[in-house]
Amino acid sequence: MDKGKQTNISSKGGKVDGDGLTKKERRALKVQEKNKPQSFDNKKEVQIVPQIKPEPPKPANGAPGQLSEKELRRLEWEKKLAEQKSKTEKPENENLSKAELKARRREQQEAQRLAKQQQKPPEKSVEVKKVAPSPIKQEKVEKKKISDSRRLQIVSHLYSDATFGNAIIYKNVHPAFVRLGVQYSTKKILGSNARAQALLAAVKCLINDLQTPPKQEFCRYLEIVLQTCVDYLQLCRPLAVSMTNALRHFKTKLHQVECLEDNIKKETLLEDIETYIAEEINKAGEAISLKVNEKISNGDVILTYGCSSLVTKILKDAHLAGKQFKVVVIDGRPLLEGRTMLQRLVQIGINCTYVQMNAISYVMNQATKLLLGAHALLTNGYVMSRIGTAQVALVAQAYNKPVLVCCETYKFSEQVLTDSFVYNELGEPEMLFTANTLDESSPLVTSRNENLQILNLLYDVTPPDLITAVVTELAILPCTSAPVVLRIKP
Incomplete structure (x- = not known):
């Protein structure tokens, strides 16, 4: 036997090691330790550790506690994001239905109105006297209602609420067109030829009296003023087909003289109007008269x-x-x-x-x-x-x-x-x-x-x-x- 290892023989007849336990006793202790419940006092202690973000990896050189500049910046950025998330709370309106959202908006609007009313100074109470409408106005309203009820549906698109009295609101209407509109509305000028000749005569007066404002072109300004005058005539009485064709011919000539001087433009346009009256109306009538007389x-x-x-x-x-x-x-x-x-x-x-x-x-x-x-x-x-x-x-x-x-x-x-x-x-x-x-x-x-x-x-x-x-x-x-x-x- 070696000197370092001393073995004793127990009374039971088994070998005893240096700690004084036999092999059977040592096995029993191991079984007891396995079956024994774990306690916090035992060496094998179970610790509940809270979840902590993983630490950033150590630098490549392996020196503990030293981080690179990039990692430090990343950590600072993560801290800022965490602070912002903690500050911002979830909006309350996310879990609300549409009806609840509408009700909450109405409450906010009413609160704002009340706040505005409180800020305004109190208004003085004013007594409002109800004035009975005059009998003349009542008759006009009744006549208008009756006239509206008498309108036929088949020609409802021909009725126009515009009257000669509403024509006063038009501005920049030449006096010749004002006089012409009165003659049209009172039926003093009847017939397609007479209406077309009167219209062209009014256009001639407009050209002679027109003064172009500075920084404006003559033809364009004349066209704008002429359109205003025609709208006025339309209120007085709808335009005839002969008048529409005459205006179309004049506007065509108006676009053809844009490259000339203003004085020459006026003379040219006046000549075109006279030529149109002479050829399309007077000479045409003479030619028709000769053919019918045959x-x-x-x-x-x-x-x-x-x-x-x-x-x-x-x-x-x-x-x-x-x-x-x-x-x-x-x-x-x-x-x-x-x-x-x-x-x-x-x-x-x-x-x-x-x-x-x-x-x-x-x-x-x-x-x-x-x-x-x-x-x-x-x-x-x-x-x-x-x-x-x-x-x-x-x-x-x-x-x-x-x-x-x-x-x-x-x-x-x-x-x-x-x-x-x-x-x-x-x-x-x-x-x-x-x-x-x-x-x-x-x-x-x-x-x-x-x-x-x-x-x-x-x-x-x-x-x-x-x-x-x-x-x-x-x-x-x-x-x-x-x-x-x-x-x-x-």
Whole structure:
């Protein structure tokens, strides 16, 4: 046996090591230690360590406690972010529904209003006296309500709330246009040719009196002022097709003289207007008169409707040429333009007969031909003229009488119409209540009813089937040749 290792033999007969325990006893102690519950006093102590962010890695040189500059900056940046996150709290509105958010916003708005009211000084109490409206104003309001209720739905787009009284708000309107607007609204100027000539005469006055402001171009300034004047006229009365075509021609010439001096521009524009009146209206009327006179022979009975300046000129020229014929003037309410036509023809010495529309069937059998004027000739061949023209043409077709429509080419329009309700002009309904033929008052005045809706159209549309031919300064053409003329003319 070695000297360093001493073994004892116990009384039980087992070997004993240096600690005085046998092998069996030592095994039992190990088993007890395994089964024994762990305590904090034991060497194998379980420590609960809070979660701590991992320390930054040590530098490559392995020296503890030393960090690089980049790592120090990163640590400082992380600290700042952590502080900001701790300061910013979660908004309260994230977990709220839409209804709750709306209610909270309303509460905030009410609180702000109350705060504003508290800041304002108290207002002095003022006693408001209710003044009863005058009976005149009440009557006007009642009349307006009644007139609104009488509007027909089929022509509701033709009604306009703009009246002549509202035209006063327009500024920079030349006096010539103001006077012209009054004449249009009071029906002192009637007829397409007369309205177009009056408009061009007002444009000439505007050009002569116009003074261009500094740093502005003459043509552009003239166009702006002219548009204001035209808007004023539109309030007084809707523009005719002849007026629209004349304005279009003038604006085309206005853009062609932009490169000239101001004085030369004025002279050129004035010459263009005079040329337009002479060629498109006067000379065209003379050419139409020569062509129609070839169709008039002695003993003819010519029937006309209303008052047309072109038809009046044709009959005057035929009478001066020595032809013997009679004229039957058919008139219709409410304008009764046939009276003016009758007066002009009788002064010359033409044998005339004057009848109303209800007697047209009694005189149609005596007529040899019909001469009618036109407000415009549309692209589809329909003729737009004074209300009642279509009825006269219809009766003439029933009696197999030729119908000639006299119309200058500057009245040709690119519009397409088949009825009188899409595009038309409305007259005053009160004009239909007065017969204007008797000294006594009309029975319509006493029989007014709120349920009665009054419609006073100024124009109607005549289909091309009822018209034999259209006499123009170019030639005697069928109504369907209107698109060809519009394509040929510049």
